[in-house]
Every structure is written in structure tokens, then in C-alpha cells.
Amino acid sequence: MTAFREVTHVIFDMDGLLLNTEHLYTRATQEICDPYGKKYTWGLKQTLMGMTGPDVAKKITKELDLPISPEEYMKLATEKYEKLFPQSEMMPGAEKLVRHLKKEGVHIAVATSSSIESYNLKTNHHKEFFGLFEHIVNGSSDPEVKAGKPDPSIFLVCASRFADKPAPEQCLVLEDSPNGVEAALAAGMQVVMVPDPHIDESLTHRATLTLSSLEELRPELFGLPPFPS
Incomplete structure (x- = not known):
């Protein structure tokens, strides 16, 4: 089995990863x-x-x-x-994973390319769920995000806003897009990719780990608390 680095913080993309948009x-x-x-x-x-x-x-x-x-x-x-x-509806496994990490005290945040206006439209029926995250970075609206994915800016900004300022290697990114994977790698972070089934398989090989659904993620692979058995 591939050895993965242990992490303390998890950064989630939103579109296609948490929400089926x-x-x-x-x-x-x-x-x-x-x-x-x-x-x-x-x-x-x-x-x-x-x-x-x-x-x-x-x-x-x-x-x-x-x-x-x-x-x-x-x-x-x-x-x-x-x-x-x-x-917008939730993606399979998203709610279970986020609530588990929150309950276990893992630091979690969202880094989405969506503008704040777009984000508000998508999350209007999911406000309680998105309230579980420590912060949300909206790439299209945030003045600190200098360029969109595949530029690493959004993930570096997101990491810097955790209270304890983790190093990039302490962060795990969850993504669905090739641009997001490249951004996470450029930021010095490990990245789990959950690609749309239509994505060309050759565009998934750069991810640290590729899964077909968030339901397959085993947090303990990255030193995070496992789901209750």
C-alpha cells in the first residue's frame, strides 16, 4: 500500500465534490x-x-x-x-465525511472557485452543513486569491486562515477536477481526487489517491480518525 503523509487539516473543494452542481x-x-x-x-x-x-x-x-x-x-x-x-444537492458520502471529521475535532475548510454570490445560491438549502466548516474561501471574490486553479493561491490562502496556520504538508485537499489537483500539488499538499466518471483517466494520475466516491475514503490512511466500525 502506498504510504501517505499524516495530516491535521482537510480542505474541501465544493462543486462536483460536496455539491452535485x-x-x-x-x-x-x-x-x-x-x-x-x-x-x-x-x-x-x-x-x-x-x-x-x-x-x-x-x-x-x-x-x-x-x-x-x-x-x-x-x-x-x-x-x-x-x-x-x-x-444543488449533496454528493454521496459528503455529509457523512464532513460530520465525522468535525465531530473528531479535525480542522476543515472549503476552498471553492465560486464567487460569494454563486456560493450563496448553491448553499441556500445547506446552510447548517456549510456552517460546520471553520471558513470558506471564495476564489472568484477573494482579493487574496491572486489567480484561479491550477494556481495554488486558493489553497495557500485557505490554509493560512486556519487559526493554527498549518504548513502545506499538514493539509489534505479533496478535489474533483484536474485543475484543482494541480493547484493542490503546486501548494505542496496531498490531494485525493474524486473525478467525474466522464473525466479522461489520464487526467487523474497526478492525484495522491483517486477514488470513485467520497464514500470510499478511509481517513486513517492520512492519520485522521477512522469512521466508527
Whole structure:
């Protein structure tokens, strides 16, 4: 068995990891592309996952040659998100894992590329759950986050906001996107990847550990308290 470093802090991504929102992003994006006869492919999507909203808007309008500016794209996307995001549901295993770590006194936080406005829409029906985290870093809104994933900034900022200021090697990141995995590794952190089943397998090999669901995670592998037997 691969030996993993023991950690004391866990940082969670949100979209596609804690909340099942990726299909909502896909639906909104395709609805924006439809009037222009453009197809939002999985190949393009997997390169965008984990990026900030402005970066996504720039890349989509360029790659699909949409006759609108990134700013216009963002405006259309925001209108669609306001209708879709309140439908966000929890991913399998997310609630059990987070409540277990909280109960055992493990330091936990969220580092999401979502803006604060987008975050509020997605978490409106899950406020008690997200209240379990010590803090939330919203990459698209936070002035300290200098660049989106795959830049490590968001995870370094998140770690720095724990009261005891852990070193990067004391933090474990849980992610679903290749950009998020690269960001965590660049930050000097171990990363467990729970990829969407559609993601090209070649994009999962860089993770410290890859699982098909959070339900499979054994916290004791990283020196964290195991689930009760």
C-alpha cells in the first residue's frame, strides 16, 4: 500500500465534490451556446473545471468562437445560475465525511472557485452543513486569491486562515477536477481526487489517491480518525 503523509487539516473543494452542481453548469453553458449553434463538449468542460468564473468566460467565448464578449457571457450565465443553483444537492458520502471529521475535532475548510454570490445560491438549502466548516474561501471574490486553479493561491490562502496556520504538508485537499489537483500539488499538499466518471483517466494520475466516491475514503490512511466500525 502506498504510504501517505499524516495530516491535521482537510480542505474541501465544493462543486462536483460536496455539491452535485457540475451538471447545472453544463446545462447553463449549453443553453447559452444553443442560439449560436455551438456544442459545449466534455473535452472542453474538463479543462475548465475548477477555474474562476471570469477565466471560464474568457476560455469558452474564445474556444467556441461565440460572438459575445466574456462580460456578456458572464451576465447570461449569472441569470441562468440564479434559476439553477438553488437545486444543488449533496454528493454521496459528503455529509457523512464532513460530520465525522468535525465531530473528531479535525480542522476543515472549503476552498471553492465560486464567487460569494454563486456560493450563496448553491448553499441556500445547506446552510447548517456549510456552517460546520471553520471558513470558506471564495476564489472568484477573494482579493487574496491572486489567480484561479491550477494556481495554488486558493489553497495557500485557505490554509493560512486556519487559526493554527498549518504548513502545506499538514493539509489534505479533496478535489474533483484536474485543475484543482494541480493547484493542490503546486501548494505542496496531498490531494485525493474524486473525478467525474466522464473525466479522461489520464487526467487523474497526478492525484495522491483517486477514488470513485467520497464514500470510499478511509481517513486513517492520512492519520485522521477512522469512521466508527
